[in-house]
Amino acid sequence: MIAELGLFSLLLALFFAALLVIIPTVGLYKKKDNWISAAPFYATGQFLFVALAYLCLTFCFLQDDFTVLYVVSNSSLSLPWFYKLCAVWGGHEGSMLLWVAILSVWMLAVCLFSASVDRAFRTRVLVVLGAVSIGFLLFLLITSNPFTRQFQNLNTQGRDLNPLLQDPGFLFHPPMLYMGYVGFSVPFAFAIAALWLGKFEPAWAKWTRPWTLAAWCCLSLGITLGSWWAYRELGWGGWWFWDPVENASFMPWLVGTALLHSLAVSEQRQQFMAWTLLLAITAFSLSLIGTFLVRSGVLTSVHAFAVDPQRGLFILCFLLVVIGGSLLLFALRAHTLQKVINPAPFSRESALLLNNVFLAAAMLTVLMGTVYPLLIDGLGLGKLSVGTPYFNSVFVPLMIPLLLLMGLGIHLKWQQDNVKSIAKRLLPIFIFAVLCPLLVLVVLTDHLDLYCLLGLILALWIIFSTFRLVILRGRQRGWNTFGRAFWGMILAHCGVASTVIGIAVSTAYGVQDDVRMSVGDKATLAGYSVQFISETPINGPNYHGAQAQFLISKAGVEHRIYPEKRIYNVGQMAMTESAIDANFFRDIYVALGEPLDETSWSVRLYFKPFVRWIWGGGVLIFMGGLLAMLDRRYAKVQKPVCNVHAHEVQG
Amino acid sequence: MKKRVWRLLPLMVFTLLVIFLWRGLSLEPQHLPSTQIGHSLPEFQLPQLGTEHVFSTQTVTGKVALLNVWASWCEACIEEQVFLMQLAQQGVLIYGLNYKDDTADATRWLKEWGNPYQAIGEDHRGKVAIDLGVYGAPETFLLDSHGIIRYRHVGILDAKSWQQEFLPRIRQLETA
Amino acid sequence: MPVRFFLTLCLLFSSYHVFANSMYPLASARQQSQFDHLLKELRCLVCQNQDLADSNAGLAKDLRDQVYLMVKDEKSDSEIINYLTARYGDFILFNPPVKSITLLLWYGPLLFLLLGLFIFWRTCLKRTVNE
Numbered sequence: 001m002i003a004e005l006g007l008f009s010l011l012l013a014l015f016f017a018a019l020l021v022i023i024p025t026v027g028l029y030k031k032k033d034n035w036i037s038a039a040p041f042y043a044t045g046q047f048l049f050v051a052l053a054y055l056c057l058t059f060c061f062l063q064d065d066f067t068v069l070y071v072v073s074n075s076s077l078s079l080p081w082f083y084k085l086c087a088v089w090g091g092h093e094g095s096m097l098l099w100v101a102i103l104s105v106w107m108l109a110v111c112l113f114s115a116s117v118d119r120a121f122r123t124r125v126l127v128v129l130g131a132v133s134i135g136f137l138l139f140l141l142i143t144s145n146p147f148t149r150q151f152q153n154l155n156t157q158g159r160d161l162n163p164l165l166q167d168p169g170f171l172f173h174p175p176m177l178y179m180g181y182v183g184f185s186v187p188f189a190f191a192i193a194a195l196w197l198g199k200f201e202p203a204w205a206k207w208t209r210p211w212t213l214a215a216w217c218c219l220s221l222g223i224t225l226g227s228w229w230a231y232r233e234l235g236w237g238g239w240w241f242w243d244p245v246e247n248a249s250f251m252p253w254l255v256g257t258a259l260l261h262s263l264a265v266s267e268q269r270q271q272f273m274a275w276t277l278l279l280a281i282t283a284f285s286l287s288l289i290g291t292f293l294v295r296s297g298v299l300t301s302v303h304a305f306a307v308d309p310q311r312g313l314f315i316l317c318f319l320l321v322v323i324g325g326s327l328l329l330f331a332l333r334a335h336t337l338q339k340v341i342n343p344a345p346f347s348r349e350s351a352l353l354l355n356n357v358f359l360a361a362a363m364l365t366v367l368m369g370t371v372y373p374l375l376i377d378g379l380g381l382g383k384l385s386v387g388t389p390y391f392n393s394v395f396v397p398l399m400i401p402l403l404l405l406m407g408l409g410i411h412l413k414w415q416q417d418n419v420k421s422i423a424k425r426l427l428p429i430f431i432f433a434v435l436c437p438l439l440v441l442v443v444l445t446d447h448l449d450l451y452c453l454l455g456l457i458l459a460l461w462i463i464f465s466t467f468r469l470v471i472l473r474g475r476q477r478g479w480n481t482f483g484r485a486f487w488g489m490i491l492a493h494c495g496v497a498s499t500v501i502g503i504a505v506s507t508a509y510g511v512q513d514d515v516r517m518s519v520g521d522k523a524t525l526a527g528y529s530v531q532f533i534s535e536t537p538i539n540g541p542n543y544h545g546a547q548a549q550f551l552i553s554k555a556g557v558e559h560r561i562y563p564e565k566r567i568y569n570v571g572q573m574a575m576t577e578s579a580i581d582a583n584f585f586r587d588i589y590v591a592l593g594e595p596l597d598e599t600s601w602s603v604r605l606y607f608k609p610f611v612r613w614i615w616g617g618g619v620l621i622f623m624g625g626l627l628a629m630l631d632r633r634y635a636k637v638q639k640p641v642c643n644v645h646a647h648e649v650q651g
Numbered sequence: 652m653k654k655r656v657w658r659l660l661p662l663m664v665f666t667l668l669v670i671f672l673w674r675g676l677s678l679e680p681q682h683l684p685s686t687q688i689g690h691s692l693p694e695f696q697l698p699q700l701g702t703e704h705v706f707s708t709q710t711v712t713g714k715v716a717l718l719n720v721w722a723s724w725c726e727a728c729i730e731e732q733v734f735l736m737q738l739a740q741q742g743v744l745i746y747g748l749n750y751k752d753d754t755a756d757a758t759r760w761l762k763e764w765g766n767p768y769q770a771i772g773e774d775h776r777g778k779v780a781i782d783l784g785v786y787g788a789p790e791t792f793l794l795d796s797h798g799i800i801r802y803r804h805v806g807i808l809d810a811k812s813w814q815q816e817f818l819p820r821i822r823q824l825e826t827a
Numbered sequence: 828m829p830v831r832f833f834l835t836l837c838l839l840f841s842s843y844h845v846f847a848n849s850m851y852p853l854a855s856a857r858q859q860s861q862f863d864h865l866l867k868e869l870r871c872l873v874c875q876n877q878d879l880a881d882s883n884a885g886l887a888k889d890l891r892d893q894v895y896l897m898v899k900d901e902k903s904d905s906e907i908i909n910y911l912t913a914r915y916g917d918f919i920l921f922n923p924p925v926k927s928i929t930l931l932l933w934y935g936p937l938l939f940l941l942l943g944l945f946i947f948w949r950t951c952l953k954r955t956v957n958e
Contacts, residue, residue: 236881278661285665289672296676309676316676320669327662334658343951350951357943365936371671372932378674381928383683385870387921388878394936514850602850683872686916751885777889784914786872786886 003068003147006056010147013049013104014137016042020130024123039123040111046133047104054101057146058088066158069150070094076158078542078569079166086170087161092295092311093146098175099291100136102182103129110186110211116634117207124193125186132185135318143311160542163568163575169229173222177249180219181287184252186211187259188284188326191277195329198336205266205276210634212263212280216256217625223249224618232578237512237589237606239614242391244299247370248290251363255283258359261352269414271341271349274334275356281330285323286363292319299374344416351409358402365394403458403500406493407433407465411472429468433461445509455504459497466493485631492624499617505610512607514593518600526607528554528588535601543568543575548601552581552588565592587611685784685792685803692798693782697772700749700757706772712798715824716744717791717817719768719808720780722752723760725788731807732764738813739767747771750780750788793817795824851895862898865907866891870921878921 020042027035296312343349437456561579578591593602871882
């Protein structure tokens with residue numbers, strides 16, 4: 001019954017989405033105010049029914065209703081209840097329902113939190129979002145119904161949730177990621193609404209920026225969580241694999257970052273409108289393309305959902321309509337929106353433009369690397385693989401000029417700045433940023449790693465330059481004139497620097513060892529003594545295995561950690577639960593490999609200095625974005641201004 | 652109108668991408684082509700399952716035949732076994748390469764699921780499989796009478812792939 | 828070409844990343860770093876997005892053993908790579924070789940950057956010409 005209720009709710013949600021698209025649109029053209037202001041009601045209706053459908057599916061999981069095919073494939077009788085909650089989005093159908101649910105949440109948020117946006121414009125935004133929802137709801141109902149029943153396999157334990165997903169990190173990573181991906185639909189909708197309207201709303205950038213920040217924050221945190229989770233769960237100390245699914249989340253993030261910076265120019269200087277629109281369309285388009293890549297079987301990935309070309313075809317058609325339509329609209333109308341003034345070569349505008357050039361080049365590089373095997377195969381030229389070594393060797397050089405620019409751009413004035421005075425201000429800082437890491441590395445380490453030195457120079461350059469800016473502004477304008485947006489920028493840029501430090505040091509000075517150990521054996525790792533103390537059998541709710549105790553000691557300080565090897569009862573899948581002794585400056589990571597004979601194991605040991613700084617940086621970036629979003633200028637309700645600007649309607 | 656061209660660029664790039672993605676739907680990225688096609692079998696000598704004889708390159712050369720890579724730990728091989736039994740009854744020569752398996756387990760498995768093989772070589776260490784470019788089980792190689800590899804099928808051998816991939820090639824080999 | 832050479836040089840400089848491996852003991856540090864470097868260049872064919880160093884698959888272990896034996900035998904990088912590509916094709920190499928079909932892949936990023944810089948130049952620097 002519950003499953004049928006869920007299915008019916010989805011149909012009703014589709015009905016409301018259709019109403020949302022049709023009625024206010026007719027109202028806009030026929031100037032019927034009632035119909036225009038009905039939009040939030042339809043959006044709320046859609047949200048309620050999608051939420052109900054989601055709750056129904058969750059209920060089916062909690063009740064172990066194995067007559068629902070999706071539940072029996074992703075859950076088991078012995079799965080702990082909190083993992084059953086996660087299992088709702090563990091497979092393709094449920095994760096698509098989560099997608100639609102989160103889209104509806106964002107739509108509701110637009111209804112509730114856009115007091116400053118012009119009513120008619122907001123209606124257009126909601127209509128666009130409604131159209132996107134229709135596409136996804138149709139996809140769900142036609143190809144990916146999570147409520148399909150099955151009656152063949154009733155006396156079963158259930159196939160269980162993939163053990164890799166049975167981890168607390170999994171509670172947070174996908175929903176956060178989806179909040180980000182899906183959240184970019186809002187700036188997308190704002191952009192399409194502007195193009196649809198065909199006129200330039202001067203407050204457009206100010207309306208759009210907080211939504212972009214919200215989505216970007218969620219995506220930043222989602223990616224950070226995913227990376228941290230992979231490091232903990234997967235057992236080989238890696239935190240980024242340039243896997244197609246990871247790239248699918250990274251590309252929207254790169255474009256989202258560019259969008260944020262472009263919006264800054266659009267907001268302050270009313271320039272770069274065309275760029276901003278294009279970036280807003282591209283960010284969401286990449287989210288959609290990412291959805292396609294992961295679910296269609298087109299690419300090989302450890303993350304990919306069950307392969308189904310029919311679903312792939314549906315999404316592809318959807319992509320064609322949504323993205324193709326948006327880009328066509330952009331090509332036809334973008335130039336009508338503003339008069340273009342070329343910025344001076346040495347100014348904040350040009351620095352931000354250059355910043356976006358680098359980010360866009362990085363995104364295109366990642367995109368090309370990800371789809372290249374497909375291109376080659378599609379042309380019949382054979383099978384090729386593009387992996388981590390390729391991405392690292394092309395991505396890193398692109399980041400170097402970007403990081404340099406980060407330290408410079410924040411000091412530049414709008415419109416025009418003076419090269420000599422900037423050079424005088426920043427050159428000593430640059431020299432300092434070069435000398436410090438050089439000194440530190442020479443003194444503290446036994447060999448100088450050039451890559452690490454480069455990373456540290458760039459990171460310190462950003463930190464010192466940012467610090468200098470704070471002092472300068474404080475002296476010039478007073479210490480209480482800093483808005484939240486300014487602090488947000490400082491925090492986020494420092495977060496980037498922290499991530500760069502983490503990557504540089506852990507990659508260059510990390511140590512890895514594969515050893516054969518029996519109980520009682522001792523190994524040394526980077527000055528630490530690692531001793532295998534004991535091994536005990538363990539029995540969990542849905543697994544059995546062995547837990548080992550390791551003692552990590554150095555200079556009298558001792559820590560005990562407990563790596564495990566688990567075999568999940570239902571699927572007989574073996575999993576390594578690695579154990580980490582972590583502090584602010586380094587991780588000692590122990591993972592059990594295979595049992596080699598009766599008494600010994602192959603054990604993998606890692607020493608990873610500063611690795612936590614990578615995710616710490618991600619968290620700082622998230623907090624910076626959050627702070628910027630809460631800046632007071634977005635809270636003011638503004639009446640639409642009668643526009644007598646020179647950048648007016650161009651017809 | 653040069654500006655118009657710039658503005659249409661994103662749309663054009665996107666359309667190109669969509670075309671390739673569409674093509675990609677009908678490809679299978681996980682299946683790798685064999686580099687051994689057209690080459691003769693690598694020389695090998697393995698113990699034969701259930702007898703004192705040796706399973707070598709000579710054993711499988713002489714007539715058009717299949718070399719099927721299987722193991723008792725491979726779940727998909729069970730599905731394939733039904734079809735292979737049918738083929739064996741039709742008179743198709745099938746040789747087995749028991750991949751990284753244990754003799755007792757393999758013997759038990761054959762008793763349970765049937766034995767379509769003329770002879771089975773035991774590749775405990777997987778060395779011969781590496782020489783053949785095997786990367787999983789099950790895989791099936793089509794050999795001609797001179798011991799040259801003509802085709803490699805990855806995954807379960809079913810009626811569809813038999814008709815589409817194997818039969819045409821077998822006919823070609825037998826008429827040649 | 829010069830770009831790749833420079834990058835390879837940089838990677839060599841920073842290859843002090845120590846990968847001590849007591850499961851596969853080797854006579855010299857040179858052999859050790861050859862082994863380490865090769866394992867990172869080769870793809871696991873079962874878990875297709877992992878390299879041989881990290882993968883836990885059975886085939887990966889077999890191939891690791893094979894590479895270990897060949898490194899111990901003083902075979903060169905290209906001999907070992909040829910041995911594997913003869914059996915598994917170019918797909919086993921993580922770094923796509925620079926052939927004509929991968930030209931776009933390796934030079935693409937540079938192209939994108941140049942395109943972006945061109946747009947930057949047209950937007951910000953041409954202005955002075957127009958003034």
